[in-house]
Amino acid sequence: MTPNTAVKEDIVKDKIYQNLLKEVTGLYAMPMGAFNIRADGEGVDRHTTANIDIVTKKDQPGIDIIVKPGTKNESIHIPVVIGRSGLNDLVYNDFYIGEDADVTIIAGCAIHNPGHDDSGHDGIHRFFLEKNARVKYVEKHYGESEQGAKNILNPTTVIELGPHSYMEMDSVQIQGVDSTRRDTRAVVGDGATLIVTEKIMTSDDQTAETIFDVKLNGEDSKTHVISRSVVKGQSKQKFISKLEGNNKSHGHSECDAILMDDGRAIAIPEVTANHLDAELIHEAVIGKIAGEQLVKLMTLGLSEKEAEAEIISGFMK
Amino acid sequence: MLELQHISFSVDVDGKQKDILRDINLTIDDQFVAVTGPNGSGKSTLAKLIMGIEKPTEGRILLNGEDITDLAVDERARRGISFAFQQPVRFKGLDIFQLVSLAAGRELSKDTACEYLSEVGLCALDYVDRPLDQSLSGGELKRIEIAMMLARGSEFTILDEPEAGIDLWSFQNLISVFRHLHEVTGGTILIISHQERILNMVDKIIVLEEGRVAQYGAKDDILPGLILEVDDCKRACDHFSLKGASK
Numbered sequence: 001m002t003p004n005t006a007v008k009e010d011i012v013k014d015k016i017y018q019n020l021l022k023e024v025t026g027l028y029a030m031p032m033g034a035f036n037i038r039a040d041g042e043g044v045d046r047h048t049t050a051n052i053d054i055v056t057k058k059d060q061p062g063i064d065i066i067v068k069p070g071t072k073n074e075s076i077h078i079p080v081v082i083g084r085s086g087l088n089d090l091v092y093n094d095f096y097i098g099e100d101a102d103v104t105i106i107a108g109c110a111i112h113n114p115g116h117d118d119s120g121h122d123g124i125h126r127f128f129l130e131k132n133a134r135v136k137y138v139e140k141h142y143g144e145s146e147q148g149a150k151n152i153l154n155p156t157t158v159i160e161l162g163p164h165s166y167m168e169m170d171s172v173q174i175q176g177v178d179s180t181r182r183d184t185r186a187v188v189g190d191g192a193t194l195i196v197t198e199k200i201m202t203s204d205d206q207t208a209e210t211i212f213d214v215k216l217n218g219e220d221s222k223t224h225v226i227s228r229s230v231v232k233g234q235s236k237q238k239f240i241s242k243l244e245g246n247n248k249s250h251g252h253s254e255c256d257a258i259l260m261d262d263g264r265a266i267a268i269p270e271v272t273a274n275h276l277d278a279e280l281i282h283e284a285v286i287g288k289i290a291g292e293q294l295v296k297l298m299t300l301g302l303s304e305k306e307a308e309a310e311i312i313s314g315f316m317k
Numbered sequence: 318m319l320e321l322q323h324i325s326f327s328v329d330v331d332g333k334q335k336d337i338l339r340d341i342n343l344t345i346d347d348q349f350v351a352v353t354g355p356n357g358s359g360k361s362t363l364a365k366l367i368m369g370i371e372k373p374t375e376g377r378i379l380l381n382g383e384d385i386t387d388l389a390v391d392e393r394a395r396r397g398i399s400f401a402f403q404q405p406v407r408f409k410g411l412d413i414f415q416l417v418s419l420a421a422g423r424e425l426s427k428d429t430a431c432e433y434l435s436e437v438g439l440c441a442l443d444y445v446d447r448p449l450d451q452s453l454s455g456g457e458l459k460r461i462e463i464a465m466m467l468a469r470g471s472e473f474t475i476l477d478e479p480e481a482g483i484d485l486w487s488f489q490n491l492i493s494v495f496r497h498l499h500e501v502t503g504g505t506i507l508i509i510s511h512q513e514r515i516l517n518m519v520d521k522i523i524v525l526e527e528g529r530v531a532q533y534g535a536k537d538d539i540l541p542g543l544i545l546e547v548d549d550c551k552r553a554c555d556h557f558s559l560k561g562a563s564k
Contacts, residue, residue: 256409295370296406300420301394310419314410
């Protein structure tokens, strides 16, 4: 499927879509470098470069992103925006990152739900990093709803890290996503490193479940999974982390959750060492904002509410 | 000027009332005033009562004639009271620049924030963007706490054992920082300390013992007596340890 240029015109002119794009990419204009913009379930604009090709899949919705070996300092934006009610979008995107390439990928989904029916996006992203490749992957999820219909985002991320490759994944979900189930699975090869930082804030009756399953299969493979959560209102969050050391490796997972109002959080660690030289650590801290932090900021002249807001915004930064 | 009128503070320990401070009456309006006394004499509690972190069981606190006894911590802060904690608080995520800016109560440039940090002996560029978290040592945190006091520039600044954790080399600089803090604020600096060199720089000394004001007066009248007491104590300790050694 090639991009639909008629829709593109609408998107470019429409302020709602522009704002949604801004939420995901931080940009009002079409980004530089390679990009593929998907709106309301259709590809609407695309740009490739000499080193980065984007090809529409033939057998299922989605794209293949192919980065040539040795590509340096290029970016790929693949935002998804949904401005309709009752749309459930499913997309499969595969990233093939060539040997020695070093790229930044900005992805994510923003939904503006104007009606009474739930809207959702299930993005299934697979990453295949060749030897020595490096990827910084930034993913942002955002939702807003006019009539109270729910926005549902269920991303799946599958990562295969080749020898001595490096991937850093930063995902953020701050606002307006009513239900999410985030599933991240990785296999880390010899000398490769995976760093994941996830920040989720839920409020009202939202729910978020996140699962990390990292297999440290390679010699000297490493991972560090960091999750920071703020659980407000009546919302619930569940954090499941499974680290498996199958070789001489180092794995560290951290879950740090701040509870507010009637929020509830569960952290379930599972560390499995199948090798004598596998070092695995799990830390989980769940609790309300430390009283001494509030008092300190109040001694600087902030009200309790202002102090709370500063602490939360710093924690989620 | 700060007035403490008949301030008492007690806590409940296993159903029994324990008096921490008893009928404290003080008027503090000099430039530098030190509070000293043995451990457990109520020094830090006194500081917390002035800041509003604890509320007195009895008595009133007046700042420039206004009764602030019932005001919350932030209201007192906005009226010009600052407090450098004995054990500085760590944050996850907030960086040093943000905290110095919050202390200043305005958007600071990085350069200005760096000036405050440099003044307390921190190589500012290495610190300004760092989070104020577990990665910092106790001594670094204490210096940042004092940098925040410089940024605040309040009329009444309380420093709770500011020298603790700061190495000897930096000690002299710390004293000059306190002098500069006074130049900036023009107000009162109340320092809780056991250090003779700090007690030597103040105008007046308050000595607390078992929750009461045992002495309050000019440094020149009080400090020599304190040093004698310490010497006597040291001689007594030496005497007993020698006896112990000869057994």
